[in-house]
Amino acid sequence: MNPNIQQRSGPANLALVCSLLFVGISGFIGPKAFSQPTLSTQFRPLEFTNRAQCAIQSASPTRSMLVVGDSFEAGRLAFNLKSALTSASGTGISSLAISEDDAMTAFRKSVGFTFKIVIQKLLEGDLPYVSGPTADPAFQSLLKSCERQTGCRQLESKIEELWLLSLRASPPQAAGSAARLGCHKVTKFSALHGHLNKTRPQASDLTEIAKVLTGASHGVTACDSNEISPDRHFLLQLDLLAMNETSFESRGFDFWNSVKTYTAWAWRRSPEVHAAMGRFGKLFPSLTLEEQVLLVPNGCRSVTLPKCELQRLSLDAVRELAKPPGVVSGFEQNLPNGPQDDVIKRGVRSVNNGFLGTQASDAAAWAKNFVTRFNEARWVSRNKIQGALRNARLLERIPGETLLKDISADLKTFDAGKNHALLSQMAAVCLEARVLEDPGLKILRPDFENVIKAGLLPESQNRLQEIAQSALDLARGLRPLCESLERSLFQTRRSDSKTFTWTYLSDWSRERMGPLVSLDESQVQVDSKERALGWPRPENYLNLVSPKTTTDSSSAIILCRSPLSCAQLIFKSYVDIYYVATWSAAFQNARKLKDTNLFNPYAEMTACRIYDPWFATEQANADLTQRLIVSALSAPLPVPLFFESTERRPRAISLQPKTSGPTANQPGELQFEAVYAGEDSKKTFFTDLGPLTGAPCAVQYSTDAGAPFQVYGVSGVTVNFCSDGKQGVADASDDGTTKQSTAKYSVCGGCTVNATSAVSAASYAAPPGPLRFLFGAMRAFGLYSDATKDAVNRPISYTVNPAYVVDTYRDNGATIPSSCTNSLTKGYRCHSDICAAHAAEVFEVRSGQKAISSGIRYDGEERSSVGGQQTGVVGLRAEGCDSEILARVRCDAAKGDFEVIGEFSAFSKQCTSVIQKMKSRTR
Amino acid sequence: MKLLIAFCGLIAASILFVPAPAQANWSLSQSVVEREDQIQIVNRLTCVPSKSGSTSVNSLCMTLCQASTCEWNEPTCRDCLGTSSEVLRDIFTRLTATYRTEFNTQNTSADSDDFATTLRSMPMILLGPKSPYDFFNSSQDSEFGRSVEASCGSKDGFVAVALDEDSRPMAAVFAICSSRIVRLLK
Structure with a gap:
């Protein structure tokens, strides 16, 4: 199983964007023609990310959001009403039937409904965005002028006008019926939230996802479930299932900003929402929704673009309150240094390892701990x-x-x-x-x-x-x-x-x-x-x-x-x-409405430039280039030597108020910029004295006390030799433990070459010239290979589409075959070849037809032993089509870079018709 | 059947929980009712003919109701249910510290006229002991009850809170006691 390793430079950057977009495309599962509206299709694909990828994703809008809610004031309202009636009943007249549980349930449903109707309208295009390039400039300036006011009638009137127009475009019942949004009340954390607890999904996690979705207890119920619950705290999950993914990547933050604006209005003013509140329709609008709910991205992406600014940092610091009771936070201090200080002090930490207790199953208990601590801090x-x-x-x-x-x-x-x-x-x-x-x-x-x-x-x-x-x-x-x-x-x-x-x-x-x-x-x-x-x-x-x-x-x-x-x-x-x-x-x-990047501490660390998710990648690339150049330059010299200068990861020591620059503080804002420790780059000089002294001696000088002594240290490269009968395949694996085989009938053998002694001995004998360069280059690539094994600081992500996992599970007699793990953790259906799987996915997205099987024949006699870009022809079989559909593809599995070149084609009439329909859909 | 239930609910719940003393020739009350499947807070003003012939208090009914009795729904009060309003927090927890009363015992009709005129011109909510709006006190023996007592002489009374054009509470403006109305000043 190869992870989607993201590359930054040049076309690889494009690969990242494509990959991110693809993650979205693969989630375009709701409206597919073949999809029945089952539970498994109501969730976004889960994105498992390591630290660097999580940091990168913080600048991208989330597609799945959690609403952490507190029904206390709704329950207290019912209590107050009952108290009023109790005093009246003293006169012998019975009271109304009002219970706290009823009120809390109605409140939770009302919150869900309000978000649902607003999001549906925005996804349908019935409501315009309130910010961004397409938003009405007059509306935006009105919104800005109202930002700091407690009331703004003009704004409310304007929103009301837009709302009425949206009703004409799409009546509420129609808006509610479209499957553009998954809305669930989470009762238990399960494998469906595995991305919060793990950076890499295992085969067992896929099985768990399938079991949760096909079993009797899902751990989720519909948002509008009538189940009366005594739980004061609740967790709703909103998954965006169908929208234009390409534009969402650039406009998603405006989308969520619009959701917040319209939701706050609709809670108080929308007759549709008031009707959904049932018998509390005249009372709930007086509850301050903004005080009762907190929006949390379900993963590493964000609801609001992170900024290194006091208010944003303050909101993100709320994360500390989601930790178990007793964990000290800046909120307990009488004289806090502020979130800008805390973020530096906390420093490097892990992500997606369940650090907020999401491994425990009881979601209501989790919400209770968080909300209780939050409310206590608020009262203080x-x-x-x-x-x-x-x-x-x-x-x-x-x-x-x-x-x-x-x-x-x-x-x-x-x-x-x-x-x-x-x-x-x-x-x-x-x-x-x-x-x-x-x-x-x-x-x-x-x-x-x-x-x-x-x-x-x-x-x-x-x-x-x-x-x-x-x-x-x-x-x-x-x-x-x-x-x-x-x-x-x-x-x-x-x-x-x-x-x-x-x-x-x-x-x-x-x-x-x-x-x-x-x-x-x-x-x-x-x-x-x-x-x-x-x-x-x-x-x-x-x-x-x-x-x-x-x-x-x-x-x-x-x-x-x-x-x-x-x-x-x-x-x-x-x-x-x-x-x-x-x-x-x-x-x-x-x-x-407030939102906080609860699950991604690297949101603020990246925004404040305390952490650079691309540093390790760029450093490895720069080191490789430098070593190759030094090898070339030193090749003619009488002794092998090299000099290299390696940048240390910048270490921020404080965040200071920003005083100038194009993005200097707006009124009421306090932006920060990082101050770094003045550390020199790490410089290393090395020479092998062997050719001169005749003894295997080397000298190394480094400005870093901890620098390893790298005597041509290309040690321990494991080489696997594979063959599928037609193509000889030899893949150098990343960690020497996972066998990567793309051939269906491959036979593999492995051996380890101790390159250190081999190269060292060879260098002793190597005269100045091309052979010397060859050894230098081998060392450079060897070290580069080591650098690419950094599983933390180089961006790595996996994507799991719950619907595909369930299909695979059902198709294979309640198991997930191990051969499916690779494609399933890349967000595809189960196909043996990853390039073929990608082509099948593109076909499904474009046609709305399910691809039953997909295979590939690569161009040339043999596949490259070290990966790289390849081309070939994919043949797939789809539902509603009696023969093979073909497409040329170009892909680089190691970089996660895939492309279908040209159009899909077929020879049978039935399949041609499917392709024609597909073309008309995508036009 | 539904109508019948709603009617019964109305009858059941429409009860004064702060009845005015017998000596007053008007009474103000607040009740919780369910009408057309909606729970609502309803205020009712009832006037009885004055034996003394004084028209001063009846003018309250005349100004507000143009009849001897009338009732009206509490207006929507933005952010008033809960603990977020600073104004309501001050009223429920520190009424006497925040407001002072301006007693005008010599001419109560001036205040009741003032109240009626104000109520007609701007939306107001009424807060009484055991008020649905009280999210700050946990028992009837609350700071608010004591404050009302300090202003009115007894705990039976209301505090009228004026709302601004966005329906947010601005300030307490009147203490409506069982036999008189007192203006509250910050």
């Missing part, structure tokens, strides 16, 4: 806003200047020089003020200013900005006082006789100053409640008094025990506002 964020607003309101009566005066007065009144507690809190306040206001303290402070400016703060945005500004003013106002203290009282701090400690640092600053504080705490023990209140001032500075009992001092609650505590309260508000701004895209009231 929203409570911080409420806290900041409340504190600001309570402290309104103390202007900043007054507070500064009172702090100074306290220092004198209570003799700070002799008052350890007072001086300690003063030191804490000075340190916190400095962290807040001094941009020079880069190590201690995050980028407060830019983040607060770029954050999507809620409706109380202006007020929050004011609060942040007043906190900053206070911090700046404290600077002269703090500086004078640094020259006087703070200077006397000695380890043996401390005049102050860091006891009174707030939680957020303790988080930053960890070691500093722990040192003090080992010596000074202060109760945490006392610490929170501040130094024990004899008289409380500011009390919160209940409005009803203003005269009763016993009901007073201490707001600030001292002016210093008030200052810390204000600073805390600033830090909280920063926190909210940092994660605002993830947690604040959404004006748009």
